[in-house]
Amino acid sequence: MLAPIVLFVYNRPWHTRKTLESLETNALAKESELFIFADGPKENASQEQLKKITETRKIIREKNWCNNVTIVEKDANMGLANSVIAGVTEIVNKFGKVIVLEDDLLISKNFLRYMNDALDRYENEEKVMQISGYMFPTKILTKNDAFFLPFTTSWGWGTWKRAWDCFDPEMKGLETIKNNENLQKKFDLNDSYPYYKMLLNQKSNQIDSWAIRFYLSVFLKDGLTLYPKKTLVKNIGFDGSGVHCKNGMSQEKINDSFVIESFSDDVVMDEVAKIEIIYFFRKQNIFFKKLARIINENFRKIC
Numbered sequence: 278m279l280a281p282i283v284l285f286v287y288n289r290p291w292h293t294r295k296t297l298e299s300l301e302t303n304a305l306a307k308e309s310e311l312f313i314f315a316d317g318p319k320e321n322a323s324q325e326q327l328k329k330i331t332e333t334r335k336i337i338r339e340k341n342w343c344n345n346v347t348i349v350e351k352d353a354n355m356g357l358a359n360s361v362i363a364g365v366t367e368i369v370n371k372f373g374k375v376i377v378l379e380d381d382l383l384i385s386k387n388f389l390r391y392m393n394d395a396l397d398r399y400e401n402e403e404k405v406m407q408i409s410g411y412m413f414p415t416k417i418l419t420k421n422d423a424f425f426l427p428f429t430t431s432w433g434w435g436t437w438k439r440a441w442d443c444f445d446p447e448m449k450g451l452e453t454i455k456n457n458e459n460l461q462k463k464f465d466l467n468d469s470y471p472y473y474k475m476l477l478n479q480k481s482n483q484i485d486s487w488a489i490r491f492y493l494s495v496f497l498k499d500g501l502t503l504y505p506k507k508t509l510v511k512n513i514g515f516d517g518s519g520v521h522c523k524n525g526m527s528q529e530k531i532n533d534s535f536v537i538e539s540f541s542d543d544v545v546m547d548e549v550a551k552i553e554i555i556y557f558f559r560k561q562n563i564f565f566k567k568l569a570r571i572i573n574e575n576f577r578k579i580c
Contacts, residue, residue, distance in 0.1 A: 278372075279305060279308055279309050279310075279389075279393050280309075280372070280374045280375055280376045280392065280393055280396050280435060281309070281310045281311070281312060281368055281371075281372045281374075281375055281376070282300070282309055282310070282311045282312070282343065282375075282376045282377075282378065282389075283311075283312045283313075283314065283364050283365060283368050283375055283376070283377050283378070284296065284297075284300075284311060284312070284313045284314070284337075284378045284379070284380065285313075285314050285316070285357065285360050285361055285364060285377075285378070285379050285380060286313060286314070286315050286316070286333050286337060286380040287315070287316040287330070287333065287357070287380065288316075288326055288329040288330045288333055289329070289333065289380050289381065289514075290329060290332035290333045290335075290336050292380050292381045292513060292514060293333050293336050293337065293380045294336050295383060295513060296378060296379075296380050296381065296382055296383065296384075297336070297337070297342045299382075299383045299384045299385075300342060300343070300378070300384060300389075301342050301343075302386045303384070303386055303387075303388055303389040303390070304386070304389075304390070305389035305390055305393065306342065306343045306344070306389060307343070307344055308344050309343045309344055309389060310343065310344060310345045310346075310347070311342060311343035311344075311345070311346045311347070312346075312347045312348075312349065312364070312368055313337050313346065313347070313348045313349070314349045314351070314360055314363075314364040315330075315333065315334055315337065315348065315349065315350045315351065316351050316354055316355055316356070316357070316360050317330075317350070317351035317352045317353045317354050317355070318330055318353070318354055319354040320353075320354075322354075333380075334348075334350060349364075356485055357379075357485070357487075358485045358486055358487040359485075361377070361379075361487045362444075362446055362487050365377060365436075365441060366441065369436065369437070369438045369441045370438060373437060373438045374396050374400070374435065374436070374437045374438070375435060375436060375441075376389070376392050376393075376396075376434075376435040377433070377434050377435065377436075378433055379431075379432075379514075380514075381512055381513050381514030382432055382433050382510055382511070382512055382513070382514075383510070383511045383512075383513055383531060384410060384433055384509060384510050384511075384531070385410075385508075385509035385510070385531045385532070385533055385535070386533045387509060387533065387535065387536050387537070388410050388433065388509045388510065390536070390537075391410065391423075391505060391509060391536075391537045392408055392410060392435045394537070394540075395408040395423065395435070395503050395537075395540070396408060396435050396437065398540055399503065399544070400437060402544050403439070404499070404500060404501050404544050405425070405440075405500070405501050405502075405503060405544055406429075406436065406440035406443070406495045406498065406500035406501065406502065407429050407430065407434055407435070407436050407440065407491075407495065407500070407502040407503070408434060408435040408436070408502070408503045409429075409430035409432075409433070409434050409502050409503060409504045409505070410430075410432070410433030410434060410435075410505065410508075410509040410510040411430050411432040411433055411434075411504075411508050411509070411510040411512075412504050412505050412506065412507055412508040412509075413508075413554060413557050414508070414529040414557075415553055415554070415556075415557040416553070417506050417547075417549070417550045417553055418549060418553070419506065419547055419549060419550055420539070421506070421539045421540060421541045422505060422506050422536075422537040422538055422539045422540070423503050423504060423505050423506065423537050423539075423540050423541065424503070424504060424506070424541055424547040424550050425501040425502065425503055425504070425541065425544065425545065425546050425547055426501065426502055426504050426546060426547065426550060426551055426554065427466075427496070427499075427500075427501060427502075427546050427551065428466065428472070428492055428495075428496070428502065429488065429491055429492040429495050429502050430488075430502060430504070431487075431488035432510050432512055433509065433510035434502075440495070440500070443494050443495070443498055443500075444490070444491050444494045445490065445493070445494045446487070446490055448476070448479065448480060448490055448493060450493055450494065450497045451476060451480060451493065453497060454473070461473045463496075464476075464493075464496055466551070466554065466555050466558065467555050469554075469555040469556075469558035469559050469562070470558045470562075472489065472492065475489045476489055476493060501544065501545075501546060503540075504550070505535075505537050506535075506537075507529070507532055507535045508529055508531060509531065509535070510531070511529075511530070511531050
Protein backbone atom coordinates (compact mmCIF):
# COMPACT_ATOMS: atom_id res chain seq x y z
CA MET A 278 0.00 0.00 0.00
CA LEU A 279 1.39 3.39 -0.99
CA ALA A 280 1.74 5.95 1.78
CA PRO A 281 -0.86 8.73 1.78
CA ILE A 282 0.45 12.23 1.02
CA VAL A 283 -0.42 15.21 3.20
CA LEU A 284 -0.03 18.75 1.85
CA PHE A 285 -0.43 21.86 4.00
CA VAL A 286 -1.45 25.09 2.24
CA TYR A 287 -2.56 28.54 3.31
CA ASN A 288 -2.32 31.74 1.28
CA ARG A 289 0.38 31.25 -1.36
CA PRO A 290 -1.39 30.39 -4.63
CA TRP A 291 1.68 30.52 -6.89
CA HIS A 292 3.78 28.33 -4.58
CA THR A 293 0.89 25.92 -4.07
CA ARG A 294 0.44 25.47 -7.82
CA LYS A 295 4.16 24.81 -8.32
CA THR A 296 4.18 22.25 -5.52
CA LEU A 297 1.14 20.43 -6.92
CA GLU A 298 2.52 20.48 -10.46
CA SER A 299 5.78 18.90 -9.30
CA LEU A 300 3.83 16.30 -7.33
CA GLU A 301 1.74 15.51 -10.40
CA THR A 302 4.87 14.62 -12.42
CA ASN A 303 5.54 11.65 -10.13
CA ALA A 304 4.38 8.38 -11.71
CA LEU A 305 3.11 7.13 -8.35
CA ALA A 306 0.92 10.23 -7.94
CA LYS A 307 -1.67 8.52 -10.15
CA GLU A 308 -1.87 5.72 -7.59
CA SER A 309 -1.57 7.79 -4.40
CA GLU A 310 -4.09 9.36 -2.06
CA LEU A 311 -3.61 13.06 -1.31
CA PHE A 312 -4.98 14.95 1.68
CA ILE A 313 -4.80 18.74 1.46
CA PHE A 314 -5.21 20.75 4.66
CA ALA A 315 -6.01 24.41 3.90
CA ASP A 316 -5.57 26.71 6.88
CA GLY A 317 -8.15 29.42 7.53
CA PRO A 318 -7.79 33.23 7.74
CA LYS A 319 -6.38 34.99 10.75
CA GLU A 320 -8.50 37.38 12.75
CA ASN A 321 -8.70 40.80 11.11
CA ALA A 322 -7.24 39.40 7.87
CA SER A 323 -7.01 42.01 5.11
CA GLN A 324 -8.93 41.74 1.85
CA GLU A 325 -5.66 40.98 0.06
CA GLN A 326 -4.94 38.11 2.45
CA LEU A 327 -8.48 36.75 2.08
CA LYS A 328 -8.10 36.94 -1.70
CA LYS A 329 -4.90 34.87 -1.60
CA ILE A 330 -6.57 32.25 0.58
CA THR A 331 -9.47 32.04 -1.88
CA GLU A 332 -7.10 31.76 -4.85
CA THR A 333 -5.15 29.00 -3.13
CA ARG A 334 -8.33 27.04 -2.46
CA LYS A 335 -9.36 27.35 -6.10
CA ILE A 336 -6.02 25.94 -7.24
CA ILE A 337 -6.18 22.83 -5.04
CA ARG A 338 -9.60 22.10 -6.62
CA GLU A 339 -8.55 22.62 -10.25
CA LYS A 340 -7.94 18.94 -10.93
CA ASN A 341 -7.27 15.57 -9.33
CA TRP A 342 -3.59 16.10 -8.66
CA CYS A 343 -3.36 12.50 -7.46
CA ASN A 344 -5.51 9.39 -7.74
CA ASN A 345 -7.82 10.61 -5.01
CA VAL A 346 -7.81 14.04 -3.33
CA THR A 347 -9.44 14.93 -0.02
CA ILE A 348 -9.56 18.60 0.93
CA VAL A 349 -9.98 19.84 4.50
CA GLU A 350 -10.62 23.58 4.78
CA LYS A 351 -10.38 25.32 8.14
CA ASP A 352 -12.63 28.27 8.95
CA ALA A 353 -10.13 29.83 11.37
CA ASN A 354 -6.34 30.03 11.36
CA MET A 355 -4.53 27.25 13.19
CA GLY A 356 -0.99 28.26 12.25
CA LEU A 357 1.48 26.00 10.46
CA ALA A 358 2.75 24.15 13.52
CA ASN A 359 -0.70 23.24 14.84
CA SER A 360 -1.89 22.38 11.32
CA VAL A 361 1.01 19.98 10.74
CA ILE A 362 0.70 18.33 14.14
CA ALA A 363 -3.06 17.82 13.81
CA GLY A 364 -2.99 16.78 10.15
CA VAL A 365 -0.09 14.35 10.39
CA THR A 366 -1.54 12.81 13.56
CA GLU A 367 -4.93 12.27 11.91
CA ILE A 368 -3.58 10.66 8.74
CA VAL A 369 -0.77 8.59 10.27
CA ASN A 370 -3.13 7.19 12.88
CA LYS A 371 -5.45 6.07 10.09
CA PHE A 372 -2.90 4.70 7.62
CA GLY A 373 0.14 3.88 9.76
CA LYS A 374 2.52 5.94 7.60
CA VAL A 375 2.52 9.29 5.84
CA ILE A 376 4.43 11.52 3.38
CA VAL A 377 4.39 15.21 4.29
CA LEU A 378 4.71 18.28 2.04
CA GLU A 379 4.22 22.00 2.53
CA ASP A 380 3.14 24.57 -0.04
CA ASP A 381 6.61 25.84 -0.97
CA LEU A 382 8.36 22.64 -2.02
CA LEU A 383 9.28 21.40 -5.48
CA ILE A 384 9.91 17.66 -5.60
CA SER A 385 11.74 15.35 -7.99
CA LYS A 386 9.86 13.03 -10.31
CA ASN A 387 11.36 10.20 -8.27
CA PHE A 388 10.37 11.59 -4.86
CA LEU A 389 7.35 9.34 -4.24
CA ARG A 390 9.18 6.22 -5.40
CA TYR A 391 12.02 6.88 -2.96
CA MET A 392 9.71 7.76 -0.08
CA ASN A 393 7.57 4.65 -0.49
CA ASP A 394 10.56 2.35 -0.99
CA ALA A 395 12.20 3.68 2.17
CA LEU A 396 9.00 3.64 4.23
CA ASP A 397 8.50 -0.01 3.30
CA ARG A 398 12.14 -1.00 3.79
CA TYR A 399 12.58 0.48 7.27
CA GLU A 400 9.02 0.12 8.53
CA ASN A 401 10.01 -2.23 11.37
CA GLU A 402 13.36 -0.61 12.19
CA GLU A 403 12.57 1.16 15.47
CA LYS A 404 15.70 3.30 15.28
CA VAL A 405 14.67 4.81 11.94
CA MET A 406 12.12 7.50 12.74
CA GLN A 407 11.98 9.66 9.62
CA ILE A 408 12.66 9.60 5.86
CA SER A 409 13.96 12.86 4.34
CA GLY A 410 13.58 13.86 0.72
CA TYR A 411 15.91 16.83 1.12
CA MET A 412 19.69 16.91 1.13
CA PHE A 413 21.92 19.91 1.74
CA PRO A 414 23.94 21.24 -1.21
CA THR A 415 27.16 19.43 -0.40
CA LYS A 416 28.86 16.29 -1.71
CA ILE A 417 28.57 13.20 0.46
CA LEU A 418 31.16 10.48 -0.17
CA THR A 419 29.23 7.32 0.56
CA LYS A 420 28.68 4.11 -1.37
CA ASN A 421 24.89 4.12 -0.94
CA ASP A 422 22.36 6.48 -2.50
CA ALA A 423 20.80 7.07 0.93
CA PHE A 424 22.28 7.06 4.42
CA PHE A 425 21.44 7.84 8.05
CA LEU A 426 21.99 11.05 10.02
CA PRO A 427 21.00 11.81 13.63
CA PHE A 428 18.73 14.82 13.04
CA THR A 429 15.37 15.41 11.37
CA THR A 430 14.17 17.50 8.45
CA SER A 431 11.06 19.51 7.57
CA TRP A 432 11.33 19.80 3.77
CA GLY A 433 9.55 16.80 2.28
CA TRP A 434 9.56 13.87 4.66
CA GLY A 435 7.81 10.71 5.75
CA THR A 436 7.30 8.74 8.94
CA TRP A 437 5.32 5.96 10.60
CA LYS A 438 2.80 5.92 13.43
CA ARG A 439 5.30 4.17 15.70
CA ALA A 440 7.72 7.11 15.31
CA TRP A 441 5.11 9.89 15.39
CA ASP A 442 3.73 8.42 18.63
CA CYS A 443 7.02 9.48 20.23
CA PHE A 444 6.41 13.11 19.26
CA ASP A 445 6.11 15.29 22.37
CA PRO A 446 4.63 18.68 21.44
CA GLU A 447 4.89 19.81 25.08
CA MET A 448 8.68 19.37 25.00
CA LYS A 449 8.86 17.59 28.35
CA GLY A 450 12.16 16.12 27.21
CA LEU A 451 13.77 19.57 27.23
CA GLU A 452 14.63 19.09 30.90
CA THR A 453 16.83 16.13 29.96
CA ILE A 454 19.30 18.30 28.06
CA LYS A 455 18.69 21.66 29.74
CA ASN A 456 21.46 21.19 32.30
CA ASN A 457 23.69 18.94 30.23
CA GLU A 458 26.16 20.82 28.03
CA ASN A 459 27.35 17.64 26.35
CA LEU A 460 23.84 16.79 25.21
CA GLN A 461 23.32 20.38 24.05
CA LYS A 462 26.49 20.17 21.98
CA LYS A 463 25.37 16.84 20.52
CA PHE A 464 21.93 18.29 19.76
CA ASP A 465 23.65 21.18 17.93
CA LEU A 466 25.76 18.74 15.87
CA ASN A 467 29.00 19.69 17.59
CA ASP A 468 27.99 23.36 17.84
CA SER A 469 27.57 23.66 14.08
CA TYR A 470 23.90 24.75 14.11
CA PRO A 471 21.87 26.47 16.90
CA TYR A 472 19.14 23.84 17.27
CA TYR A 473 19.19 24.14 21.08
CA LYS A 474 18.60 27.88 20.86
CA MET A 475 15.56 27.11 18.71
CA LEU A 476 14.28 24.84 21.46
CA LEU A 477 14.57 27.65 24.00
CA ASN A 478 12.86 30.06 21.60
CA GLN A 479 10.06 27.54 21.16
CA LYS A 480 9.73 27.19 24.93
CA SER A 481 9.49 30.98 25.35
CA ASN A 482 6.98 31.27 22.47
CA GLN A 483 9.35 33.33 20.32
CA ILE A 484 8.87 30.81 17.53
CA ASP A 485 6.21 28.20 16.78
CA SER A 486 7.83 25.17 15.19
CA TRP A 487 6.62 21.58 15.09
CA ALA A 488 9.96 20.60 13.50
CA ILE A 489 12.27 21.50 16.38
CA ARG A 490 9.96 19.66 18.77
CA PHE A 491 9.96 16.56 16.59
CA TYR A 492 13.76 16.68 16.38
CA LEU A 493 13.94 16.77 20.19
CA SER A 494 11.62 13.77 20.41
CA VAL A 495 13.73 11.79 17.90
CA PHE A 496 16.98 12.90 19.55
CA LEU A 497 15.91 11.62 22.96
CA LYS A 498 15.11 8.23 21.40
CA ASP A 499 18.54 8.16 19.71
CA GLY A 500 16.65 7.96 16.42
CA LEU A 501 17.90 8.32 12.86
CA THR A 502 16.67 9.95 9.65
CA LEU A 503 17.36 8.54 6.20
CA TYR A 504 18.70 11.17 3.75
CA PRO A 505 19.28 10.86 -0.01
CA LYS A 506 22.76 11.52 -1.41
CA LYS A 507 21.29 14.19 -3.71
CA THR A 508 18.29 16.31 -2.93
CA LEU A 509 14.86 15.40 -4.21
CA VAL A 510 13.34 18.59 -2.79
CA LYS A 511 13.85 22.29 -3.35
CA ASN A 512 12.32 25.02 -1.18
CA ILE A 513 10.92 27.93 -3.21
CA GLY A 514 9.62 29.84 -0.20
CA PHE A 515 12.62 32.09 0.43
CA ASP A 516 10.95 35.11 -1.13
CA GLY A 517 9.34 36.68 1.92
CA SER A 518 6.01 34.96 1.29
CA GLY A 519 6.25 32.57 4.24
CA VAL A 520 6.51 32.90 7.98
CA HIS A 521 9.44 30.54 8.52
CA CYS A 522 11.49 31.09 5.33
CA LYS A 523 12.69 34.69 5.28
CA ASN A 524 16.32 33.89 4.56
CA GLY A 525 17.72 30.61 3.34
CA MET A 526 20.79 28.62 2.49
CA SER A 527 21.91 27.97 -1.05
CA GLN A 528 20.19 25.06 -2.73
CA GLU A 529 21.01 22.77 -5.62
CA LYS A 530 18.67 22.21 -8.52
CA ILE A 531 16.71 18.98 -8.50
CA ASN A 532 18.20 16.30 -10.72
CA ASP A 533 15.23 14.31 -12.04
CA SER A 534 17.54 11.61 -13.39
CA PHE A 535 18.78 10.73 -9.90
CA VAL A 536 17.13 7.57 -8.57
CA ILE A 537 17.82 6.10 -5.13
CA GLU A 538 18.60 2.45 -5.79
CA SER A 539 21.02 1.44 -3.04
CA PHE A 540 20.07 1.61 0.64
CA SER A 541 22.12 0.83 3.71
CA ASP A 542 21.51 -2.60 5.23
CA ASP A 543 23.03 -1.43 8.52
CA VAL A 544 20.89 0.99 10.50
CA VAL A 545 23.75 3.12 11.81
CA MET A 546 24.69 6.76 11.47
CA ASP A 547 27.03 7.54 8.58
CA GLU A 548 29.97 9.21 10.35
CA VAL A 549 31.51 10.55 7.13
CA ALA A 550 28.22 12.13 6.07
CA LYS A 551 27.76 13.67 9.52
CA ILE A 552 31.21 15.29 9.38
CA GLU A 553 30.45 16.69 5.92
CA ILE A 554 27.13 18.16 7.11
CA ILE A 555 28.79 19.74 10.15
CA TYR A 556 31.43 21.29 7.87
CA PHE A 557 28.68 22.58 5.57
CA PHE A 558 26.75 24.15 8.47
CA ARG A 559 29.85 25.90 9.75
CA LYS A 560 30.61 27.32 6.31
CA GLN A 561 27.04 28.61 6.10
CA ASN A 562 27.32 30.25 9.51
CA ILE A 563 30.54 32.01 8.50
CA PHE A 564 28.91 33.24 5.27
CA PHE A 565 25.85 34.69 7.01
CA LYS A 566 27.98 36.34 9.72
CA LYS A 567 30.12 38.00 7.04
CA LEU A 568 27.02 39.09 5.14
CA ALA A 569 25.50 40.59 8.28
CA ARG A 570 28.73 42.47 9.03
CA ILE A 571 28.91 43.89 5.50
CA ILE A 572 25.28 45.02 5.68
CA ASN A 573 25.83 46.68 9.05
CA GLU A 574 28.99 48.44 7.88
CA ASN A 575 27.27 49.77 4.74
CA PHE A 576 24.28 50.90 6.80
CA ARG A 577 26.56 52.90 9.11
CA LYS A 578 28.25 54.54 6.11
CA ILE A 579 24.87 55.58 4.71
CA CYS A 580 23.81 57.02 8.06
